[in-house]
Amino acid sequence: MEIKVLKDILGANEQIAGINRQLLDSNNVFAVNLMSSPGAGKTSLILETIKRLKGKTRIGVIEGDVSSSLDAEVISKEGVPVVQINTGGGCHLDANMASSALGNVPLKDIELLIIENVGNLICPAEFALGEHKNVLISSIPEGDDKPFKYPLIFHKADAVLINKIDLLPYLKFDTEAFSQVIKGMNEEVEIFPLSCTTGEGLVQWVSWLMAQMGKG
Amino acid sequence: MHELAITKSMLDLVLEQAEKAEAKEVGKINLVIGEMCGVVEECVQFYFDFLSKGTSAEGAALSFKMVPTKARCRGCDRLFELKEFDWTCPYCQGNNMEIVAGKELFVESIEVE
Numbered sequence: 188m189e190i191k192v193l194k195d196i197l198g199a200n201e202q203i204a205g206i207n208r209q210l211l212d213s214n215n216v217f218a219v220n221l222m223s224s225p226g227a228g229k230t231s232l233i234l235e236t237i238k239r240l241k242g243k244t245r246i247g248v249i250e251g252d253v254s255s256s257l258d259a260e261v262i263s264k265e266g267v268p269v270v271q272i273n274t275g276g277g278c279h280l281d282a283n284m285a286s287s288a289l290g291n292v293p294l295k296d297i298e299l300l301i302i303e304n305v306g307n308l309i310c311p312a313e314f315a316l317g318e319h320k321n322v323l324i325s326s327i328p329e330g331d332d333k334p335f336k337y338p339l340i341f342h343k344a345d346a347v348l349i350n351k352i353d354l355l356p357y358l359k360f361d362t363e364a365f366s367q368v369i370k371g372m373n374e375e376v377e378i379f380p381l382s383c384t385t386g387e388g389l390v391q392w393v394s395w396l397m398a399q400m401g402k403g
Numbered sequence: 404m405h406e407l408a409i410t411k412s413m414l415d416l417v418l419e420q421a422e423k424a425e426a427k428e429v430g431k432i433n434l435v436i437g438e439m440c441g442v443v444e445e446c447v448q449f450y451f452d453f454l455s456k457g458t459s460a461e462g463a464a465l466s467f468k469m470v471p472t473k474a475r476c477r478g479c480d481r482l483f484e485l486k487e488f489d490w491t492c493p494y495c496q497g498n499n500m501e502i503v504a505g506k507e508l509f510v511e512s513i514e515v516e
């Protein structure tokens with residue numbers, strides 16, 4: 188006997204992500220799922236964002252990491268609440284992991300939650316966490332061919348941050364062509380070239396973020 | 404690597420459906436997978452054989468219907484398959500397009516006894 192199923196394989200994850208989203212909404216917390224390949228600058232961006240938003244909004248962070256708690260330690264020095272998720276070898280966060288982490292985040296005390304996903308351009312694209320916006324960092328040393336190789340994550344991103352533009356004089360990277368390709372596959376996307384090292388372009392990113400939160 | 408998580412969710416879904424139908428055994432699982440998802444069939448098969456041991460889906464055959472990535476050009480409105488992932492329209496060389504297929508990831512049906 189054949190039974191029609193026609194159900195999304197990741198439907199259970201979507202469902203839990205929906206519940207997370209409700210929990211965030213009921214606490215008026217705006218959540219960002221921050222994705223990139225390893226070392227593109229997620230932790231650096233979180234640090235710079237915290238510095239620039241001090242006094243403007245209250246931030247909390249969830250740090251997804253395969254095994255260490257190094258990133259979480261660096262961020263907790265900034266005086267914001269950090270909850271660490273170790274995926275124990277897993278290559279991405281899923282809604283279930285986010286759900287248990289949310290239980291430890293002081294949601295009443297924050298307005299913005301930044302979730303640092305595991306460094307990977309394939310798996311995080313498939314697993315919603317309950318976020319309001321998906322932000323992808325792609326950095327200059329990675330090269331400008333990434334949208335061709337990992338289309339799904341570029342397609343899903345609400346904003347793409349081109350990090351490490353301070354390295355442009357030394358590396359081959361066509362920012363114009365890169366942006367055009369991403370815009371082509373994802374018409375609504377916002378693109379911000381920036382550098383966490385020099386601070387260039389961070390103002391634009393931070394004001395976009397505030398605008399998304401309704402604090403523009 | 405996301406094949407492990409995907410296979411786990413797929414198996415959960417299949418077992419839930421089989422139980423609902425009061426089936427004793429799942430013989431075949433028909434999957435529809437978009438090319439853009441980058442799912443490797445062999446990996447899913449490998450994890451499935453491992454995870455399904457001792458369940459009613461043990462030994463079930465997996466059938467993969469792979470869906471090619473298709474886009475509609477916003478310049479000339481034509482539909483085409485994205486073969487090389489070069490993201491240019493083969494008709495007008497434009498690169499503003501809407502993806503219309505290739506992101507599927509679902510269980511179409513199961514065959515049970």
Ligand SMILES: Nc1nc2c(ncn2[C@@H]2O[C@H](COP(=O)(O)OP(=O)(O)OP(=O)(O)O)[C@@H](O)[C@H]2O)c(=O)[nH]1
Nearest residue numbers: 224225226227228229230231306350351382383384
């Ligand atoms: N030149 C330059 N280096 C940067 C910039 N942003 C970050 N880096 C450096 O890139 C390296 C990785 O940065 P992280 O912020 O740790 O990157 P990440 O994405 O959090 O890395 P994982 O968590 O390991 O995936 C560090 O050595 C940073 O100092 C930048 O704008 N310019």
Ligand SMILES: [Mg+2]
Nearest residue numbers: 229230258303
């Ligand atoms: Mg980090």
Ligand SMILES: [Zn+2]
Nearest residue numbers: 476479492495
């Ligand atoms: Zn065209």
